Amino acid sequence: MHKSNILIISNGYGEDQIACNLIKAFQSLNEASTQIYPLPLVGAGLEYQKIKLTPLIKNPILPSGGFIRNLKILFTDLYHGLLQNTWLQLKTIHKYSQKTNLTIAVGDVFCLVMAKLFNPNPVYFLPTAKSDLFAKHSFIEKILIKKLAAKTFTRDQITANALNKAHIKAFYLGNPMMDNMQFNKDTFNYLKTDQILGLLPGSRAEAYPNLLHILKTIETLHTKNPQIKYILCKSPHLSYTTLTQHLQNSTWQLKKTNNQYTLNHKSQNLKIIITDQFYDFLYASKIILGLAGTANEQAIHFGKKVYCFEGFGPQSTAQRFQEQKKLLGQNLVFLPSRQPASMAQKLQIAFQQPAFKLSGKPDSTHSASHKIIRAILK
Numbered sequence: 507m508h509k510s511n512i513l514i515i516s517n518g519y520g521e522d523q524i525a526c527n528l529i530k531a532f533q534s535l536n537e538a539s540t541q542i543y544p545l546p547l548v549g550a551g552l553e554y555q556k557i558k559l560t561p562l563i564k565n566p567i568l569p570s571g572g573f574i575r576n577l578k579i580l581f582t583d584l585y586h587g588l589l590q591n592t593w594l595q596l597k598t599i600h601k602y603s604q605k606t607n608l609t610i611a612v613g614d615v616f617c618l619v620m621a622k623l624f625n626p627n628p629v630y631f632l633p634t635a636k637s638d639l640f641a642k643h644s645f646i647e648k649i650l651i652k653k654l655a656a657k658t659f660t661r662d663q664i665t666a667n668a669l670n671k672a673h674i675k676a677f678y679l680g681n682p683m684m685d686n687m688q689f690n691k692d693t694f695n696y697l698k699t700d701q702i703l704g705l706l707p708g709s710r711a712e713a714y715p716n717l718l719h720i721l722k723t724i725e726t727l728h729t730k731n732p733q734i735k736y737i738l739c740k741s742p743h744l745s746y747t748t749l750t751q752h753l754q755n756s757t758w759q760l761k762k763t764n765n766q767y768t769l770n771h772k773s774q775n776l777k778i779i780i781t782d783q784f785y786d787f788l789y790a791s792k793i794i795l796g797l798a799g800t801a802n803e804q805a806i807h808f809g810k811k812v813y814c815f816e817g818f819g820p821q822s823t824a825q826r827f828q829e830q831k832k833l834l835g836q837n838l839v840f841l842p843s844r845q846p847a848s849m850a851q852k853l854q855i856a857f858q859q860p861a862f863k864l865s866g867k868p869d870s871t872h873s874a875s876h877k878i879i880r881a882i883l884k
Contacts, residue, residue, distance in 0.1 A: 541606070609629045793853070814841065815841040
């Protein structure tokens with residue numbers, strides 16, 4: 507294949523992961539010497555660092571975590587440097603557009619606008635934030651996609667069809683967030699018959715109060731069923747130092763033994779193993795209590811039923827989970843009450859239901875990421 511230097515822009519933690527899947531696919535398909543420049547619009551871009559790529563800029567951690575749902579959150583982000591950082595991002599995009607010949611934008615229409623505004627190169631767009639299954643693109647968004655995107659790769663066929671009707675070059679080639687779902691069966695020393703509840707409190711600042719509420723639920727659940735065991739999958743964007751601060755007035759404490767972190771109850775014989783191995787965590791868990799975005803979708807694709815409740819921030823609102831449920835169907839269960847006793851009762855019943863069959867597949871050259879990269883390079 508011909509040489510293509512790529513600027514890849516993403517605006518979310520899940521979007522960073524999708525972008526990395528695309529980069530891996532590109533690297534496996536393109537033998538020519540290639541430069542890839544990653545630019546996350548939100549957060550530190552830790553997913554890029556995992557594959558030995560350094561993000562072009564270091565973003566400040568804004569209070570919204572990228573979820574600006576109202577004017578109050580917008581003004582708070584503006585106070586913490588949103589405007590200055592956006593201008594720096596635009597200047598960086600313009601600079602590196604001179605060193606590349608194509609751009610990939612992974613995120614919402616704002617990400618697409620940022621990618622194209624000062625960029626003469628073609629921009630290929632992956633609209634991860636919306637789907638006709640739960641949140642359709644507006645008339646204005648469709649105009650922008652048609653004008654700014656060379657090709658658009660949707661997360662489902664229904665959305666591709668809707669964009670095609672608006673005369674947009676949209677294609678559905680699979681969902682790249684489901685690629686590279688490889689796991690180690692032996693990470694956790696559990697039996698297949700063990701009842702394992704996996705915990706996903708989220709990846710932004712609200713994950714800490716979300717987790718404190720989950721811990722209260724686990725205390726109640728433990729009295730009903732002491733056989734249940736627990737694994738917490740910690741996002742790399744969360745800090746053990748900050749977690750310790752949030753635990754100060756709780757009945758839990760963070761411990762580290764032989765490089766293994768656990769959450770231990772101060773009076774009950776109850777502990778939670780903490781891991782950052784997401785797919786190993788999914789394999790071991792029987793059901794998931796999840797307040798995440800991309801991770802919830804991946805868990806369901808992996809064959810796990812996910813239970814969620816209204817959390818304590820913009821990522822885990824009831825509205826967002828209702829939108830997510832339109833996409834994921836009955837495998838995402840929204841708990842209408844977040845009272846610990848009510849949640850514990852629902853989770854106890856959940857363990858009595860049959861498990862789903864594993865649907866996750868290992869990476870291959872026929873993955874969605876490979877198909878999308880081939881379509882871009884064609």
